[in-house]
Amino acid sequence: MQWWNSFVSWLTAASNQAVVFGAVVLILSIVVASLLAAWVSRGAVRSLLAQHxxxxxxxxxxxxxxxxxxxxxxxxxxxxxxxxxxxxxGQADVQLRLLPIKGASVAANWAAHQLAELKRTSATFGYQLEPALLEFRDRLIEWQSKPSRTRKVFQSDLDRWKVANTTSEKSLLAEQDAWAAQQHHDQFTEHAAPVPAPLNYAAGTPSPSTETQRLLDDVQALEVRPLPLQN
Incomplete structure (x- = not known):
């Protein structure tokens, strides 16, 4: 205990008060600076993550x-x-489900249902879909700003659609989608360029290559024919 008594005596000595005070201030400054730097770094990282x-x-x-x-x-x-x-x-759906936001999967299911409805109704009511597009955009923007509140609205819409779509209605919608897909396929098949038919030469008609070869043979025969003798 002698060393402890000596340390206490040195610490409480009047001549060492300035040294002790300076050491305490230095230690406190280091601690405060470390805490402040950690707080600033944490805020910067959080702001970067939020911006991302x-x-x-x-x-x-x-x-x-x-x-x-x-x-x-x-x-x-x-x-x-x-x-x-x-x-x-598909890529947007995966990115939406992977967002670190509560209810992102619910928003993805709601968006997928709305996109399917837009595709289905585009065959007959394409000119009336502008209000639906605006509502789709506004609902997603609202979900971005208020995800917790909008998630409940999306979930209620999904539950309502699930109850409304019975088995017969699902089969009818599937038949409608198949009919629309077939009509779309036929439409673009009709506009496709026709494939030119191959040239078929009749049996008695010589092909161009054969006729050309025959003319060349005749010209060669004329060139090698001997000239008549002149008296």
């Missing part, structure tokens, strides 16, 4: 709105354009 999430949500929503615009004129698209549109929708 906002950009990702805006990109996904923009892709879905663009897909809804194409779905409203689905029957006027070529098969290649339909494949590209479906691919973009």
């Amino acid at each position: 999430d906002r950009e990702l949500k805006a990109s996904v929503i923009g892709t879905l709105v663009d897909a809804a615009t194409e779905a409203s004129v689905w029957n006027s698209l070529t098969p290649q354009e339909q494949v590209m549109a479906d691919r973009a929708v």
